Amino acid sequence: MYNLAELSSADKMKEECGVFGIFSKSEKKDLSLLTYFGLYALQHRGQESAGIAVCDEVDVAVHKGMGLVSEAFKSEDLQKLTGNISIGHVRYSTTGSSLITNAQPLVARYLGGPIALAHNGNLVNTDKLRSELEQKGTVFLTTIDSEVIINLIAQQVDKATLEDGVIECMSKIEGAYALVIMTRDKLIGVRDPHGIRPLCLGQMSDGSYVLSSETCGLDVVGAKLVRDVAPGEVVVINKDGYKVISTVSPRRASCVFEYIYFARPDSTIDGINVHLARQRMGEVLAKEYPVEADIVVPVPDSGISAAMGFSHATGIPYENGLMKNRYVGRTFIQPKQELREFAVKLKLNPIREVVEGKRVVLIDDSIVRGTTSGKIVNLLREAGAKEVHMYITSPPIAHPCFYGIDTSIRKELIASDHTVEEIRQYIQADSLCYLSNEGLLKAVGLEENQLCLACFNNSYPVKASESVGVDKYILEARREKSE
Amino acid sequence: MYNLAELSSADKMKEECGVFGIFSKSEKKDLSLLTYFGLYALQHRGQESAGIAVCDEVDVAVHKGMGLVSEAFKSEDLQKLTGNISIGHVRYSTTGSSLITNAQPLVARYLGGPIALAHNGNLVNTDKLRSELEQKGTVFLTTIDSEVIINLIAQQVDKATLEDGVIECMSKIEGAYALVIMTRDKLIGVRDPHGIRPLCLGQMSDGSYVLSSETCGLDVVGAKLVRDVAPGEVVVINKDGYKVISTVSPRRASCVFEYIYFARPDSTIDGINVHLARQRMGEVLAKEYPVEADIVVPVPDSGISAAMGFSHATGIPYENGLMKNRYVGRTFIQPKQELREFAVKLKLNPIREVVEGKRVVLIDDSIVRGTTSGKIVNLLREAGAKEVHMYITSPPIAHPCFYGIDTSIRKELIASDHTVEEIRQYIQADSLCYLSNEGLLKAVGLEENQLCLACFNNSYPVKASESVGVDKYILEARREKSE
Amino acid sequence: MYNLAELSSADKMKEECGVFGIFSKSEKKDLSLLTYFGLYALQHRGQESAGIAVCDEVDVAVHKGMGLVSEAFKSEDLQKLTGNISIGHVRYSTTGSSLITNAQPLVARYLGGPIALAHNGNLVNTDKLRSELEQKGTVFLTTIDSEVIINLIAQQVDKATLEDGVIECMSKIEGAYALVIMTRDKLIGVRDPHGIRPLCLGQMSDGSYVLSSETCGLDVVGAKLVRDVAPGEVVVINKDGYKVISTVSPRRASCVFEYIYFARPDSTIDGINVHLARQRMGEVLAKEYPVEADIVVPVPDSGISAAMGFSHATGIPYENGLMKNRYVGRTFIQPKQELREFAVKLKLNPIREVVEGKRVVLIDDSIVRGTTSGKIVNLLREAGAKEVHMYITSPPIAHPCFYGIDTSIRKELIASDHTVEEIRQYIQADSLCYLSNEGLLKAVGLEENQLCLACFNNSYPVKASESVGVDKYILEARREKSE
């Protein structure tokens, strides 16, 4: 079996996680089911494992499973999870570390009682922190950052409050982190000082507070957005309500790929609706690279919003030229080499009647390795397209990400050592146009110093240590297989 | 667990099957994998069970499983299925009869040797035929029409050729049937005299012939369309090539819902591309009911093509106002009554930034019970839409289908006993416009006497016996549970 | 994975089936659960698949599954099976034909209504009967004898009663068959004219009648034995009670291996308790071959009863010299060649403290291929046994069985072309003693003309056609894989 979804999205960056949490005002709320709904809405942020932990005044209970939320949980699993606080997590992971042991939320017990934590993002000084803790005699049972974070919090148990410990911990950890943390009486949301990964706070009609990576997680449980958690903020929720503690934020550096590809179009992140931002990317792209063409065709689903914007801006009709098979799941039987050619057709099929004889503007969000882009261009040509102009709603990705995006592919970034013209030849498009840095900023509506654009411009808001990246996966791959 | 897909598509007609077949020219072809690909492309026609049978010169082997194609087959299942002819089947079925015993293809042995058959459609004189056979001492091990058909063919074993037996059988069976039949040396495709269900013939580059319910099944294996199988035709494929035998066709009566909803947009059925037909439905609808509005929003995915057409015709901008959750699968944990309201939001989430303050034309393909339509209208209003005008690309469905579409819901057809105005009030739309019969014909591009429009106009091309429909499901539900 | 049970019992004949049935007197009886209990008790007769069918006044429902009874049924499966008549079946089968399609009971519908049938045994004229039926246009969906039997009964639908049809069918079928047959209002038990396979009738305290292959099936549901079904008898149970119809029985020829190995020691078959019969085999064996030895050790579990009898007769102490691992199940991970030696030790471990320095009489029921016997002798020697005398409670098996015992091993019968001395050398025992034919008859307590001893003396009560045996499995293996 192999992962067809991966096959045809090998040219995609991969988000590693989504987090969710609820602190219930009303006793009888079915919190684990609401968290299940929330994770369902955040499923696009991670499909390898899912977990939900709940807490009452006594203790924490947790259930985790591999696969989609719908696969990881059965009805009886949720029924066993009762309490008045709940957190959840969906995870994308490379094969090596895709283990139930490493699934989240991580549940632990320490002097302060039971604690559970879910983490979206990636620390860059984990190895150093882990070493320091090991020097003090700390034992680690997993290979995930979350265990380091919980240990750092546990070491601050003499602090007056849990949030004091969390803040002290924040002074030590570096990198990207959106955290939801739960104890017997508190739900805490934390966003790293650069605000690399998103996190927002909502409220349900009964007053219950909700934390979610994206607003689509609020919508699904009927919660209204209260505010985004700002970079460096700690939101502490208990039975009396919520309070926000601000810590130092050197500069905001939100991941721009949330707008380009990761987030759901119906989410609004830090005040900017994702669908509209993508539409503007299409509009700006249209202005940057005028083209004579008959139709604008998106690569579904990620190119749809931008293709509409492009169409609006140019008047070139928006058309469905590529049909996506909605039933392509995570597993698929591996075709022998000779049949491998069919694999892309299983996911995407051109509509000849739409594209035949046409000059096509094809809109996609990004190019990672370039192989899938080449196949799609070829599909359109075979279906009779006269010209195929590939328009990309981001600048070339030339540098790896250390903040929670799949880094195992960094050596395979085609733009790291090829010019745009070389890439165009590789994918055999008639033209290839990347959105400019400035165009991207304009479309998103933020300043350069508010975003992390490192994968485009090599300017990393947080320095990563040398050992970050591939090496840790080797360790994990070796360590434990799916139990 | 319950079926969320079903929940939010309860307002949809349901196709019952898709069929596929290949006769290989080259010895080494991996036929079972190609058939698996073909079924993958036809997955939208049936998600309850899938099966593949292969034949060599000696015998037939078969594997069937419940669920999606990807769930029903593992790599080793396909490896065990080797041969030079192969047929496959995907099935939608109501719960009661969703049994592995009733899954297809049906494999049998008779005097003529091994035979396998896959059937899309529904006979209307099964009970009579079954009774006649029972009078002769026939024993039935399943409750599906296919076993009746195989028995009728077996009774013609003294005919010179298999196709003679098939033609004799066709003189007895009434109703809708697109069949693929396989023996040791032949692959036969059959379409009923009215051509109610679609079937087409394609050819791969090595000369191998392919039969498929839709052209998307040809595309995925790289086959080119040779021709549609015409109503009443029998296509006989063997190692020497193929021949077509025409039988009497009283009048063509192809199911118009293939164009409205069932078929994949990238398929071309009887010469008409489905996506373009739907676009034209939107265009005609725009002309039939002029409206002042700010945006055109499709109910994804079935309303997308028509919404584009509507936008092209009116100049009202096409917009993504409803986000569909791509991870909503076939199973989902049942929320308690109080949380049931969230279920529709799990599948569809409005984008407030798009619809707020807007006059929305909402495009959908049909209304069955009206409950989901009402929920979607409500979702848009809650997201701030100023007006919601529901435009439907078909006339009101007021009569049940006896030819292979889920008939268990016939009593629940809201249009069977409500006026358009009553339905509008029920779904709380500002206006409700159904495409006219004439408009539909114009958009599809066929004459009234070429299509089956019975669900709209009560004019059935083949008379159904009284007992057809719900009764048989009671029998099946009782009979055998999933083994 | 491979079957360790099979591995270390490769020197065992294999029974192919067990059958069970209940006709309830009281409305509320939980028949499917009682049948489940009955099959549990008969599990030793077949571990490859299990099935239960129930009937009420309207129709039959069935559930079948692969594996042990405990694996094939979940609680909800039984709950769905309600009615006032029930039959069940457990099956052993060679890999090739171990398919859910071929699992029993077989459920069908014909002019007489619904019918279900479970069969223990093997017909020897199936091919001929099948051909004759095919000539009349009959279609077969399975490759099991039961479908032939149901068709033959269905052809007699003009007979006054079902039992008349069954009797007519009995005049055509040849071979071994213990059948339970169920319709809407009757439960019928049938034993072939030679009584090759066992069948008995019991009654529960509420008056409900029970049919079972062995009395242990009666015991587990609290039923008392009413009588054994005699060779050639048809027992018809309905709401008025039961009646027995006798048909011609040329001569009784009950399978002697039921007493030697197949049946459970706590069962009493045709008036003879199995445990006591085996004890007497040990006693007779002791008299036939006097030996000087220190301990008598059974090969567990089949040699236990006989070893006790041997000990009683000789005064040589009965000892547990071989420990059987109770957790060895049906699946086991295949060791590489170098570790294959360990496989037998996983199942049997000698107790050195018991056997060291001892002259051991090792008691087993039979030798098929001789490989396992050799390994066990070797195990004892390695554990320090001074002498190992292998005593077998049956004569040499030199001829295949055509009546329902695994025939695929007939070519591998070591006694078919080796003398006793050659076998002794092969298994490296100090002596090898087989119970004589006369001794066996004496121990069982029946005359030679009441038993089938064909595997010992080549005198078959029913002539088997040439094609019986291995050939049919080839067909089946090809035909359908586990769905």
Next chain:
Amino acid sequence: MYNLAELSSADKMKEECGVFGIFSKSEKKDLSLLTYFGLYALQHRGQESAGIAVCDEVDVAVHKGMGLVSEAFKSEDLQKLTGNISIGHVRYSTTGSSLITNAQPLVARYLGGPIALAHNGNLVNTDKLRSELEQKGTVFLTTIDSEVIINLIAQQVDKATLEDGVIECMSKIEGAYALVIMTRDKLIGVRDPHGIRPLCLGQMSDGSYVLSSETCGLDVVGAKLVRDVAPGEVVVINKDGYKVISTVSPRRASCVFEYIYFARPDSTIDGINVHLARQRMGEVLAKEYPVEADIVVPVPDSGISAAMGFSHATGIPYENGLMKNRYVGRTFIQPKQELREFAVKLKLNPIREVVEGKRVVLIDDSIVRGTTSGKIVNLLREAGAKEVHMYITSPPIAHPCFYGIDTSIRKELIASDHTVEEIRQYIQADSLCYLSNEGLLKAVGLEENQLCLACFNNSYPVKASESVGVDKYILEARREKSE
């Protein structure tokens, strides 16, 4: 579903674990498969979960699963576990704590590198140790003792060697523990100072060393016993061989129930063969309570060895009066109350022909709650036994165990508040005879001060804190459900 095995062995004490380990001399050894074999042989010590960890020079890999060894591991699981050191664990556990998170071996990383540990037994000062560690900031991810032990070892990382750390750890932990510990270059076996749980050292023909709870684990991999690990000993195995370090052993207090019930009869523990010890228990029992009877019948399987001894000593014939169903597995469908009576019959069926009219001496190893004993006595009476004399090969169990035996049943010990005569009446036996303390010592062949007899005489070798026992299970049950 419920656990039939549990049902009919509810009158049994339950061992909680078995441990196994190998240090390979030859590079190519298939260690994970050998460990799998070892666990297979130790399966009787724990059936709820199984785990294997392997180590090479770099890191540790582990796989754990719920259920039997054969259920927890597939072939590919073992193939992924490669290395030259391996440890394994089987676990019995009450439902509440039967979680994959708590399954063993526990794998961790600390300053000393990777470490894995498997534990048989139960500490009595865990809560105190855990509290002390928490005071230092330690975080716990599981609720098992093993995590406390690993943390204590990790705190000694400044010690010269791992074994120094282990010895220091031993000075802190109290209770029962047989440990196997593995790092990159060492395999260590540890037995607590009282030697409560057994552990032995063996050697394979290639020089590889093996640790196992019982010798049957050595036998299955072809290893010869080198020596038992003595109370308080630490056995350190590395590439140069093994060395033994003795620590203070206040007094030996080996659990006598290993001889009475837990261990496999073919194992030899601390020089005493279990089967022979049980035979002697039967012999002594015969002398302590002379009886006039016709047959001696064991409750299979635990009473078999003793029944033989009883028969040898008295001359009363040993007989199989109770047939055990070998297919009764861990799960079974729950009968409604009215059918619950059948449950015991599913496991045990009396052979009427053996017991009818007889005075029966029934031999069992112990009585816990008395319910099953009563049912068995009743079974025999119903089968016609004239008298039933229940002989028990242990003194009355009146006190709970804190050293690794299922403690949740302590309140249900019938002997804790009933006289022997009261118990006799409860189980409705004609007489009830318990082996005396002295008789037990004589049969085992050890002095009172060498054994733990606390469950009989309330004299605990290690004082348990108040909180040990039921309370911790409440915590665990709450904490995490099976993932």
